Amino acid sequence: MTSTPELNTELRLKRGAPIKNRLAKSAMSEQLGNGEHNPDQRLFRLYRTWAEGGIGLAMTGNVMIDRNALxxxxxxxxxxxxxFDAFRQWASEGQVNATRLWMQINHPGKQIxxxxxxxxxxxxAIPLGRGLEKLFATPRELADTEIRDIxxxxxxxxxxxxxxxxxxxxIxxxxxxxxSQFLSPRHNKRTDEWGGSPENRRRFVLEVYQAIRDTVGPDFPVGIKLNSADFMKDGFSEEESMDVVRALSEAGIDLIEISGGTYEAPAMTGFKAKASNEREAYFLDYADAVRRHTDVPLMVTGGFRSGSAMQQALESGATDLVGLARPLAVDPALPQSLLKDAGAKLAIKRPTTGLRNLDKALMLDITYYESHLARHANGRKPKPGLSPWITVASTFGAMGLNAFKPRRA
Structure with a gap:
């Protein structure tokens, strides 16, 4: 690692093969699992497209660890x-052109x-709030044996x-x-070893990390995507987030991706989160602060649109990897452009049909980008100016009335 990294500078983690540049695809929900919830040709093609586009590191969309909890x-x-053979092919196709492909693994908890x-x-047993309790059922509290099974x-x-x-x-x-629910004082009201104090609330994530480390051995990279905050008064705070960063760093985590928000306050989509002055990205101020508490490489995702802002973030030391999601949904070859011209940028306007209620009902902020992913997965050329009405038509065609049911943020 050089003292003044550039976008094309290699990054070496404590474990695993080096990452060829500082551009990383953050996880996006592709909604492309087949009828048996396995990857197929569509995901193989999609991730090969990103790899050929020049990305250094790609995170898969969230892969669930239990088919009874989707x-x-x-x-x-x-x-x-x-x-498992389908996963082998996914890994192979997604790692052409020396791209590294990591799998994001997840359990939704109550967000089903x-x-x-x-x-x-x-x-x-606390329901989601802010109107979401109508769309998501009140959960049952996990027993200790169930926690250990998860x-x-x-x-x-x-x-x-x-x-x-x-x-x-x-993770x-x-x-x-x-x-995230275990970490949050808003959603974790347990009085046993899994809740109560901040130390007990972070026990779950530390146990998950240790169980993974024991399984994969000492040389395989394990990272985490962690909220800077929940952006709710009684939720997970920046102060607690920094404590979790310190604990995970001491445990041996290899990479920390910083994001923020929940279904109740979706800061990861730009809601409530603001760019750090003129730095574009939403969570760089937090990254500046957390850098004082860890030497683990950081990845900041959310808001980056121009090569100049990405380069500035690297030079400032706030992040080691630039996380990109929606820009790569629109233009999978954006990394090639950025690596050739640091002044390159991609302007993305918020998609709208002009009908606010329809936009909200179809969660157009999410489904619009899924439409782009589907184009790439089906071998079609990128179309940055894709009409939101194409998303409306495809969403109704694929899901019918389920189009109006809640989706991942």
Whole structure:
């Protein structure tokens, strides 16, 4: 690592192969699992497209560790019933052009729509708020034995990710999913060893990390996507987030991706989160602060649109990797442009049909970008100016009335 890294500077982590540049694809929910929740040709093609586009590191969309706990109908699942050969091909196709492909592994906890589960599980029997309680059922509190079973499922999925050829794994500890729920004082009201004090609330994520480490061995990279904050008064705070960063750093985590928000306050989509002055990205101020507490490489995701802002963030030391999501959904070859011309940028306007209620009902902020992913997965050329009405038509065609049911943020 040089003292003044550039976008094309290699990054070496404590473990695993080096990452060829500082551009990383952050996880996006592809909704491209097949009927058995395995990856197929569409995901193979999509990730090969990103790899050929020049990205250094790619994170998969959240792969669920339990097919009985899906966040969305078409999630990919990695458990005992999975087709491991399909995962091997996914890993192979996604790592052409010296790209590293990590699998993001996840459990949704209570963030399971009612039409998928009438009784989801969570640290405590507390429903989602801010109107979401109508769309998501009140969860059942997990028993201690169930918590330990979930930890073992994280470890199993990580072991299979390594076995099938992925370059690393990332624990999804952000955006209000199960790990995030354990960390949050708003959602974790337990009085046993898994709740109460901040130390007890972070026990779950530390146990997940240790179980994964014990399974994959000492040389396989393990990272985490972690909230800087929940952006709710009684939720997970920046101060607690920094304490978790310190604890995970001491435990040996290899990469920390910084994001923020939950379904109740979706800062990861720009809601409530603001760019750091003129730095574009939403969470750089937090990254500046957390850098004083860890020497683990950081990845900041959310808001980056121009090569100049990305370069500035690297030079400032706030981040080691630039996380990109929506820009890569629109233009998979953006890394090539950025590496050739640091002044390159991609302007993205918020998609709208002009009908606010329709936009909200279809969650156009999410489904619009899924439409782009589907184009790439089906071998079609990128179309940055894709009409939002194409998304409306394709969403209704694929999901019918389910189009109006809640989706991942």
């Amino acid at each position: 966040g969305e109908p078409k999630n990919v699942v990695l458990d005992e019933q999975s087709d 729509p009612r039409f998928l589960s009438r009784e989801p599980v969570a640290p405590s 930890i073992s499922r994280f470890a199993f999925a990580a072991g299979k990710a390594k076995e099938t050829g992925f370059s690393g794994v990332q 999804h500890g952000a955006h209000g999913y199960l790990v």
